[in-house]
Amino acid sequence: MKNPFPKRFFRRQIWIRSIVQIFFFLLIALISINHTLAETGKSIPVLSSASLHALCPFGGVVTIYQYVASGSFVQKIHESSFILMIIGFLLAVLFGPVFCGWVCPFGTIQEWFAKIGRALFGRKRFNLRIPEKFDAVLRYLRYLVLAWVIYMTAASGTLIFANYDPYYALFNFWTGEVAVTGLAVLGITLAASLVIERPWCKYACPYGAVLGIFNLFRVFRIRRVEATCKLDGACDIVCPMNIKVSQKRIVRDHQCISCLECTSEARCPAAGTVEFVAGGK
């Protein structure tokens, strides 16, 4: 099918989201480097030198069982992880998985690799590698990953997932503490990001699975006004999670990351048609 959209269409985007993403990517990278420096007694002043585990909201999720059972946290997890988990949940209740679309540095780097992939392979050959019927089933794989991580963490009392976590590997590969499995998952994810948008988020991220549930009942949601919709499919093409927004009136898909790229503020050419709203029907 011929692409009806000119190149300049794809340049329109939520620019402030890109700035927020760059900010959090640099912040986490610098804190991780500072953590390494702090162990040698040469840390950057003012900047936090917390470990990556201490700043990961998913750490709070995996320690819930142990916290309820014994009042303590899983090793390497601290109060900060628990607090970030609560903040993440509050944001998700209000806006859906906005953490995934705006904050998560691993989502950001996958988007950057996707841009490289588009440049290398062209837009037509990008994001079309997995047949739809398999893709639809694979989208639920991340809930299996979530169940496995929670069970294994509860059973062992240790951060089992750290050995496979590409996010941990990305910001610790220079420390020598990253398991080969983590580096392998990181490499596979980044390579896959060249041909598939946000593969880790879509198919494997356990934290994305948790936040995705909030899409069912969040306060602000993506709403499409059928009366003004041109049905041109612009919203479908730009969605990084490949949700068919043009076929929905309210987006409650568990994979939506609230990036707002599909809205009339960004790619939808019809004013006031796809919007981020609270209330109403």
Next chain:
Amino acid sequence: MKLTSKPLAAILFAILFGGIAFTSAMNWWQTESTKVPEKFQEGEAAGQYNPADIRGSYTFGDINRSFPVPIEVLKTAFGIPAETPGETFAVKDLETLTSAQTSTEAQEIGTTSVRYFVALYCGLPFEVIGDVYLPRPAVEILKESGKLTADQIAYLEAHTVDISDASSRLEQTVDTPETPSGSEQTVEEQTIKGKTTFQELLDWGVNQSRIEAILGGPMPSASTPIREYCAANGLEFSTVKTALQTEIDQLQK
């Protein structure tokens, strides 16, 4: 009510950093361990700190704040040089400090030793798994305390490391022929010691993936001694050793 990207970004920052600022002000935001062990949940010791939860990152000062064990007693018990400040001495450094003195025997003086000493000194419950060794000064202090049972005294007498004797033995072994390589060791001799290398583990049939799972990271060069790797990577040798020894023991069954 409609929301666009700029207000969303502002609200996102306000909630995220506002939440961190608020919890910091309330002193809830902690990104490091508080260095306070768990408490016993049941039994006669319920409500008291559990020595089994002492971590390698704890200093003698941290232990002193949770248990009634003076820092000087800990220093004397574990043979820490007088000029070393006890307040900041980390338990995990004990393995490095005593490694040269115990390397000829499978007698580790490490975090588990400190846990056991603190438990006996304070009269708290402690489940001994495997062999736990204590230096002679620690054993003498415990005997003098008069809190030990006959069984505990018998166990300690069989698990006492005389640091000076160990040093002399170490010197004597310099002139004696090397132990046969790991592959020639009998099943009974497949015990992880201070100088055991990763190559020996591989020779004994331990899978590299199992080693990496225990280390929580990639295995270094096979010729690297396990203790040396642990010291360089902030791991507790006693913990790693116990996990690896379990793997070896399972292979022997």
